[in-house]
Amino acid sequence: MSTGVIIRAVELGLIFSVLSLGEYITVKVMDSPDLTVDGSFVTGGCTAAMLTLAGFPNLGLAAAFVAGLLCGCVTAFLQTKMKIQGLLAGILTMTALYSVNLRIMQGAPNVSLYAVPKPTILNNPATVLYVLIAIVALIALLMYAFFKTNLGLMLRAAGDNEEMIRSSSVNVDSMKFLGFALSNGLVALSGALLVQFQKFADVTGGTGMLVLGLAGIIIGEAVFRRSGIGFGLAASITGAILYRLLYTLALQLGFPATDMNLVSAVLVAVTISIPHLQKLKKKRGSHA
């Protein structure tokens, strides 16, 4: 692989690491995988696309984040106030978002950003890598600082032992809103960055985002095997970049892209069950 290809893969990996960072909050901290992301990823993209076309690319990124916050709130609302079970709440929001996304793009399922009035921050090929590194580093630092605050600690505790938090002075429902909102905000931002990077937005662009983000987290954890928020964040970022590099490599080696879904799924499944497999191996070893 030439350097150009590796750099491009890293750039894409950085964009998707924001997705993984968002999913880290729901999957790892709150222990509650959220299907809203397949929808909110696109919502972020559409919002950014429309604002970018109107000449406000940076506002578009900020607005995308806010849009994601709202998506997360909807799912949290369904879960806490309407008492709809976890995964189902996410699916409902995701389904509804399809229509919302189309409306945001004013009926056009696909919008091109190739010619825009004001260039985006990702427009310059010479600086795009550094811009993305700066963005991801900033997000990671903010997240790290957040989890060191009281609120961050409460969120972690609520995800770790909901029973305990329920009987303490923390409002569990508020924690859900906070967690889902932040998570989807980041996911939407990732979608926005992708749209500005690839210069078009498509309403079907969210398929498979949950698994993609998850794959990044899983791979990262295989590399960084220690617990703790700092390592968790580093793992998500590294894993997302590594995944994109491995994927690019696989394509180069001749694996057809259609097989990659299978490869991703197997990778995620195997990595998740490695601790269990290790236990089995130990058991057999001790009985031998």
Add this chain to the structure above:
Amino acid sequence: MLELKDVSVIFNQGTSLEKRALDEVSVHIPEGQFVTVLGSNGAGKSTFFNVITGAAPAAEGTIVLDGQDITAQKEHVRSRSIGRLFQNPEHGTAPHLTVEENLALAYSRSRGPFSRAIRKEEQALFREKLKTLDMGLEDRLKTPIGLLSGGQRQAVALMMAVLNPPKLLLLDEHTAALDPKSARKILEITNDLVRREHMTALMITHNMTDGLTNGDRLLIFNDGKITQDFSGEGKKKLKPADLLDFYEV
């Protein structure tokens, strides 16, 4: 400190399965009193705790804590002044968080949401408090709690409950799931803490000896009502055998 007036908790009200888990219970617990609570299964002991914390709604009656009527208050609001320990050591602590993070969770609650959760001075405080337990926990501040033994977890949970001294401490069979040695240790610590801080505390236990040797007052529940109430000399004279008579089936 705590006053219940004709409090009832009714499950499945209006149906054929209606049951009065608590039946017009009235009791007054003065400040600084350590009360042990006994009773057979289903007698209403846990429901008694639940209605105090707000986990179970009172269908009838009023609950007053430190002069304030808390009957309608939500659980998470009440828990600012009420500490509770559960039978299951896993219930009271967050397993993936470290010892100091758990303690910080309990301690820093009063501060603003965006303030730093664990401060250097507080780490010193935690270490100091844990030292008094004499269990070596002061050296394991950065260990995820899930890796500690049941007894150790309960000890930390106890510390969490009293870090910001609560108005009322509820101990719900908190030694029942521990091995005898740990149970003894935790009970020792409990007594020590409650006495030292002059805490108002209620302790449910199935162990009759523990119920008799600890606390100033003993309540026995039966069928949703308090059927026996011993204090002072009366309590001191009791033997386990006597208690059996009071346990109706």
Add this chain to the structure above:
Amino acid sequence: MKTNLMKKLTVTALAMGMLAGCGQSDGANTGNTDGTGRHFTIGVAQLVDHTSLNTIRDAMFDEFEELGYKDGDNFTIDYQNAAGQISNLDTIMNGYASEGVDAIVAIATPTAQTAQNYSTDIPVIFSAVSDPVGAGLVETLEAPGGNITGTSDEVQVDQIADLIKEICPDAKTIGMLYNAGEANSVTNTTNFKKYAESLGYTVEEATGTDLTTLQQAADVLASKVDVMFSPNDNTVASGMTALSQIALDHKVPYFVGADSMVQDGGFATVGIDYEQLGRETAKMVVDVLNGEKAGEIPVKVFKDDLNVYVNEKALKDLGIELPAEVKNNDKLIMVAEKTDDQTEGETAE
């Protein structure tokens, strides 16, 4: 233990990759095989598996061979399918760039848009993009401008509307059924509506995002209108058999946007031959490989000399008599329905 294993795997994979990368780049850059001609490598990327898209692809490959470019000899085709995930497209294009392909063929709009980011260095030829101007790929159809051109599968909606007028002269209302999430469908239906209304028709529409919602929409629509129309919408196409049955139940002639849809039960269309589309795309690729500038080749839209496809069984079931102008049209092709439908006991000829 696990970390070591992961590390070893990663190092091995990277090492293999570098070797593989080296090998491939040699082939693409120098590549004069036995001196009789340049060796060309092209990347062909498809967004998702689908009958029409597959037809285009297969016809294209056939045409390459017939024009003398045989895969494996003086020609290498690197075919990639994104499995429906747009996020995979950039990585695929990145791979092509690394290989140093001489041209990229992009099938479907998002594929072309992703390829566009690489078009400064590599010429791009798209296929099956209904609205290249709207998608931002070209400036105008006649003079694309950049380094991208291709073939458009824009449905000739005015010709279909004219056909409706010929075959169903008494019809007053037309109902359009499509998936609003498909860019091509939105373009085609917007154009259809404009033209049909200019002819005096009242146009209604109903949309769905998947087969279930489309069926429900079809049911409601068919009970309200005289004639139905769907463009070459991928979702509609995949459920054509069920949807055409619904139209039939309401005795509504169902005009469609592609010949494959007529084969699956649609009533009639004035159609693009997808084989043709694939072949034209191949010809364009060859022109570009031989030195023509992509930006100067006009986008090929199929407007003239189109075939009229009519489904025999639907014709019979609807009890319609084709008017003389249509019957005598030498471009008329009567389509026998696919024989998996024998339920009515009537066999299509």
